[in-house]
Amino acid sequence: MHKRKEENAEDVCIYIYMFIFIFPYPKFAFALLGKKKMWGLFWHYLVLCLFFLLFHLQVISSSSFNSSSPLQKLCSPEQSSALLRFKNTFTINEYSSSSKTDSWKEGSDCCTWDGVTCDRFTGHVIGLDLSSCGLIGPINDSSSLFNLHHLQKLNLADNIFDPSTISPKFGQFTKLTHLNLSSSNFYGLVPTEIFHLSKLVLLHLSSDFDYLKLRQQGFKNLLQNLTELRYLHLENVDMSSVAVGSFVNLSSSLISLSLQSNYMQGKFPNDLFRFPFLQLLRLSDNQNITVNLPNFNRSNPLKLLDLSSTNFSGKLPDTIGNLMHLNHLRLSGCKFRRVNSAVT
Incomplete structure (x- = not known):
């Protein structure tokens, strides 16, 4: 009797497989199913199997969530x-x-x-x-x-x-x-x-x-x-x-450098203005530092350049107009001879 039930269960699994993969092709499905009396048993087991399948997926999902999100450790x-x-x-x-x-x-x-x-x-x-x-x-x-x-x-x-x-x-x-x-x-x-x-x-x-x-x-x-x-x-x-000149040895990965009111003295290295990632450079209120600004290219990432109240002098380079990302330029108190019209 038990053997007969096991055989029926195996047959049902085969029928479910046929239903999923062969049902889209009716001629093959009817040919393989053969006997009409099997349809009732087939649907009975199909509903039961789908119920257990959904339950099993829910358990797997819950287990996966718990394993990927362990309880947070408490503070010692x-x-x-x-x-x-x-x-x-x-x-x-x-x-x-x-x-x-x-x-x-x-x-x-x-x-x-x-x-x-x-x-x-x-x-x-x-x-x-x-x-x-x-x-x-x-x-x-x-x-x-x-x-x-x-x-x-x-x-x-x-x-x-x-x-x-x-x-x-x-x-x-x-x-x-x-x-x-x-x-x-x-x-x-x-x-x-x-x-x-x-x-x-x-x-x-x-x-x-x-x-x-x-x-x-x-x-x-x-x-x-x-x-x-x-x-x-x-x-x-x-x-x-x-030594002001030593600032050129800072990490070339600098994004922001603020040196306001540091009592620095000497010539500030103009190579620092060309650091490839530097977006903010503030040197304001350092009246004893000087520099000649370099030529700038369009790839320069500077967004804020504050040179106010410094001893920067000479000609403001025309290429400052190439600073496409520049939002703030502060030059009050400097001694530049000319400000190019490209600067706003």
Whole structure:
């Protein structure tokens, strides 16, 4: 009896196969099916098989989704503790509308906190963005911030870390690709350890005042080690001892270079104006630097060129009209003899 049922099941599978692949050809289908009594059994098993087929596909789909989207790892207690201790070293500016650290609560997963980014597979904190949070207080060498060894992106811009120098321990974040410490009241010499972070793509150390200083040795380390840099902003950093001509040795992959009010002196290298990817170049408020602008070709990607309040002089080249992408050209306070009519 069981053998007979197995044979019937096998026959049905054959009939279903025939239905799918041969049904479009009626003559062959009727010839192969033969007996009319098999049609009832055929349709019965067909509906049953289709039901199980749909159920099986749903299971496979669910299994595939779960395997490709594993549950995100939770933040470790050590990292949560380090972040909370870092938060507790500051007061919040009373004029700050809100702070990302308001969501930081003990006992909750720090990967869900505002400003915190975690690696979904390891749970390591890899990103911290506390820009414009109204934080007031120092960051010293003993700060628990430096326990977050896996950081890749760190943005502490627009806070009041006063009084604080930039700790050399920032150089321990060897995985950093983005570091933004701008407009946060840091003062003193920029530690050379910062310029050993060889993976940096973005470095913003700009200041609202000339509190920070960068010396020739530090800049030399920057040139040697930060070969992946795309964005370098050093506004209001005292670079009076840096040889201006050495800027030509910056990474040719630079996209944005901002050197406003750096107390630089000497002749600025005109080859830098022809860097193949440079879209923003700001040299304003450096009254002791000079340059003769090069000829520009149409492939030059510059979008913003700010030379205001510099000692640039001579003839503005006619080829500046070739800067097809240029949106902003600032020349106030310069000593150019003539501005070509192609410039608007």
